[in-house]
Amino acid sequence: MTNPTVPPNRPVRVVQVGAGGMGRTWLRTLAADPDVELVGLVDLDEATARRAADEEGHAGVPVATAYDRLAVEPPDVLLNVTVPGAHHAVSSAALRAGMTVLSEKPLAPTVAEGLSLAAASEVAGRLLVVSQSRRYFRHLAALRRQLAELGPVASLGCAFFRAPHFGGFREEMEQPLLVDMAIHQLDLARDLAGSEPVSVYCESHNPAWSWFAGDASAEVVVAFASGARFTFSGSWCAPGLETSWNGRWRVGAEGGSAVWDGDGVPVAERLDGTPVPAVVGEEPEETAGALAELVAALRHGGVPSGEVHANVMSLAVVEAAVLSARDGRRVQLAEVLEAAYATALADERDAAVRERLRSWSPVHDVVGRPA
Ligand SMILES: NC(=O)c1ccc[n+]([C@@H]2O[C@H](COP(=O)([O-])OP(=O)(O)OC[C@H]3O[C@@H](n4cnc5c(N)ncnc54)[C@H](O)[C@@H]3O)[C@@H](O)[C@H]2O)c1
Numbered sequence: 001m002t003n004p005t006v007p008p009n010r011p012v013r014v015v016q017v018g019a020g021g022m023g024r025t026w027l028r029t030l031a032a033d034p035d036v037e038l039v040g041l042v043d044l045d046e047a048t049a050r051r052a053a054d055e056e057g058h059a060g061v062p063v064a065t066a067y068d069r070l071a072v073e074p075p076d077v078l079l080n081v082t083v084p085g086a087h088h089a090v091s092s093a094a095l096r097a098g099m100t101v102l103s104e105k106p107l108a109p110t111v112a113e114g115l116s117l118a119a120a121s122e123v124a125g126r127l128l129v130v131s132q133s134r135r136y137f138r139h140l141a142a143l144r145r146q147l148a149e150l151g152p153v154a155s156l157g158c159a160f161f162r163a164p165h166f167g168g169f170r171e172e173m174e175q176p177l178l179v180d181m182a183i184h185q186l187d188l189a190r191d192l193a194g195s196e197p198v199s200v201y202c203e204s205h206n207p208a209w210s211w212f213a214g215d216a217s218a219e220v221v222v223a224f225a226s227g228a229r230f231t232f233s234g235s236w237c238a239p240g241l242e243t244s245w246n247g248r249w250r251v252g253a254e255g256g257s258a259v260w261d262g263d264g265v266p267v268a269e270r271l272d273g274t275p276v277p278a279v280v281g282e283e284p285e286e287t288a289g290a291l292a293e294l295v296a297a298l299r300h301g302g303v304p305s306g307e308v309h310a311n312v313m314s315l316a317v318v319e320a321a322v323l324s325a326r327d328g329r330r331v332q333l334a335e336v337l338e339a340a341y342a343t344a345l346a347d348e349r350d351a352a353v354r355e356r357l358r359s360w361s362p363v364h365d366v367v368g369r370p371a
Contacts (some may be wrong), residue, residue, distance in 0.1 A: 011037040017042040029287040031057030040070040074311035088113040095124040106250035111340035114312040119356040130306040136289025142278040146268035160234035160247035174214040187314035193224035196368040200320035201330040209343045235254030236255040
């Protein structure tokens, strides 16, 4: 991948697309980082963009209803904070125009569209990175350091129980918990396991008192290539004794175990009962963490952990869980990837991207973490 290196004597120039709820979070993150400069803000609703820019620290920044209506110098980065259904169109247009892309999760609504974006990133020679903001917490970084001392991981568990009343699209989705929330924990399990998933079994259900139309609860078992297992047990309809938004974690490794409530300082113990102290650093957290990782890659090289080829596996685990819940069977990741690859090839309209997809053989060799 050939990446432009932004010289050290100027900030990284960013155009943001999407000025809704999460768009405002990103505007605050950009305003707080002197290493980046917002040069334009786009939203289908121009008044929404104007208001968000003015209220979140970017008064006077040009706004428009589409990127090509913004009269600005080409930016280094397009930050995609649109709704998931617009992610593929916005990210692929930006890659074609030669920009690096930082996208909100999910990469795209389907694995097939995710594969198309991975190929588009290759054709453009530009990075496409997904911000999985729940990978960036200081206490999580401390947990990673503890696990590094405990050796190979065998079992990971996450209990996630909350009772949010969002209103809006989440209450109408078929699989709100799996698609909108569990992608964070499934993504984090890949990271902590240090291995890629091979199969998924899932049962989803909806409590009788649920205020969601789709299934608000799910039990998921993921098997990894290393042999490790991840069990996720979660609900968005679980009032009382709620867990943190990251969920409550337990990790079992060869040399001991670790627990993290998803919020405070993690606790780890070696098999002889001695504690592994938590070393808490000062890393930037959440969206600021994802942004800092991308800026470092643009300035010095390197590949952020949310790079599209790696991230598409998190989308694939979610798709496998949804399929498993629907069909009542264990689903192999290879099956999901092969079906998505066939769909991507059939649906791709950009000839260069289609040729690039065709050159992948097999698809499993190009996705997931770098070997
Ligand atoms: N990481 C997290 O914890 C987290 C939390 C919330 C949302 N998100 C993600 O952030 C993204 C945005 O979510 P949100 O809650 O801000 O949604 P939202 O509906 O509040 O805002 C989306 C905005 O994008 C605009 N938009 C849609 N299509 C567009 C297009 N083609 N061009 C320009 N603008 C367009 C809409 O007009 C709207 O203002 C989603 O992908 C969501 O999953 C992530």
